[in-house]
Structures are given as C-alpha cells and as structure tokens.
Amino acid sequence: xxxxxxxxxxxxxxxxxxxxxxxxxxxxxxxxxxxxxxxxxxxxxxxxxxxxxxxxxxxxxxxxxxxxxxxxxxxxxxxxxxxxxxxxxxxxxxxxxxxxxxxxx
Numbered sequence: 001x002x003x004x005x006x007x008x009x010x011x012x013x014x015x016x017x018x019x020x021x022x023x024x025x026x027x028x029x030x031x032x033x034x035x036x037x038x039x040x041x042x043x044x045x046x047x048x049x050x051x052x053x054x055x056x057x058x059x060x061x062x063x064x065x066x067x068x069x070x071x072x073x074x075x076x077x078x079x080x081x082x083x084x085x086x087x088x089x090x091x092x093x094x095x096x097x098x099x100x101x102x103x104x105x
Contacts, residue, residue, distance in 0.1 A: 008034040008043055009057055014096075016063070018103070027063035028098045030090070045093025054087065054095050063099050 014028040033046040033054070058064045068084045085098040 004036075005038065006036045006043075007046070010034070011061060013062070022103050024100045024102050026098065026100045028096065029062065030094065030096045031058065031061075033057065033093050033095070045091075047092035049093065051087065051089075058087075058097065064097065065099055 010032040012030045012032075014030055016025075016027045018025050031054075033049050034043040035046040036042065037044055055066065063082065065082045065084050067081055082099050082101045085100055087095065087097040090096050
C-alpha cells in the first residue's frame with residue numbers, strides 16, 4: 001500500500017510584547033513539526049528534522065527573521081530592526097525561537 005508523506009507545522013505564541021515600559025519588544029514562539037508515519041498514516045513528531053530545514057519552514061511565519069548581528073557590528077539603521085535572538089530544539093520535533101526589536105519611543 002503506497003503512502004504519501006504529509007507534513008504539519010503547529011505554531012504556538014508563547015509571548016509577544018514589551019515586558020516593561022521602554023524595553024525591547026520580544027516575541028517567542030514554539031513550533032511543532034510533525035510527519036505522517038508511513039505504516040499508519042498518523043502524525044507524530046518529526047524527530048529527524050534539522051535546523052536548516054526548520055529555518056526554511058519558518059520563512060514567512062509570525063515575527064520570524066534570519067537577521068542577527070554581533071554587538072560590534074551594530075549600526076544605527078540596524079539597531080531597531082527585528083532580529084533573531086535564538087532558535088533551539090526543545091525536544092525532537094519541537095523547536096522554539098525568539099526575536100526582538102528595540103524600543104523606538
């Protein structure tokens with residue numbers, strides 16, 4: 001019996017907003033990547049998904065950016081841009097990312 005592999009991505013917003021007045025705007029999301037089991041057709045965590053594939057899937061997702069810079073590379077124009085703070089795997093198939101933008105007043 002042939003089975004077509006299907007992917008599913010579920011995005012959960014953990015936090016978005018300023019934690020205090022005059023602070024950076026912070027966005028934090030948790031993303032679950034699932035794939036169908038070839039035997040049963042049921043969805044389960046995609047335990048083998050790699051970071052480069054995760055980055056491709058996240059393109060176009062809420063508050064996602066690849067932009068990042070070292071403190072020594074900051075320029076005035078880039079200072080207020082949305083930037084990626086981290087992307088990490090929490091457990092197989094479950095990833096979390098955080099972005100932030102400085103307060104602009």
